[in-house]
Amino acid sequence: MPERDLPYGVFNFLVAFDGDERTFGGFSDVSGLGTELTIAEYRNGSDSENHVRKIPGLHKVTDVTLKRGIIDSEALWTWFKDAHTQGPSAKKNVTITLLDEARNSVQQWSLQGALPMKYTGPTLAAKGGQDVAMEELVLSVEGFDISRS
Secondary structure, X not given: OOOOOOOOOOOOEEEEEOOEOOOOOOOOEEXXXXXXXXXXXXXXXXXXXXXXXXXXXXXXXXXXXXEEEOOOOOXXXXXXXXXXXXXXXXXXXXXXXXXXXXXXXXXXXXXXXXXXXXXXXXXXXXXXXXXXXXXXEEEEOOEEEEEEO
16 A cells, blocks of 8 residues: 555544544544653762753643534533542543545544543624634543554
């Protein structure tokens, strides 16, 4: 199979919760997919060289933000409330799948132990306009992995 020279568009993707992309409906934006490795700096007082050593520290996953137009579903809000009342048992595994033009899976970001930590409702404006009422959910994530299809 020939390698692709052109990058994929950001507009074809699916978001699945515990394996089901229908759980919360479709999303228009996903941001914050990332992870970082903290670095600890160390220098032994008797070290003859005058420099700091860098030692790998803890692995940290960034918070992920999901946005969607408001639909006739309370599933996001219910999950947010469950996170408050049920605690760790409300965690879900989330998979974001990038699709090509033919809607074939290209790459997946797997988020393990996701828990909603912030809900934001829409900004409403009486002056009208063409904007869609959007809601936003920020997820705290424990684990992160990337795989190619």
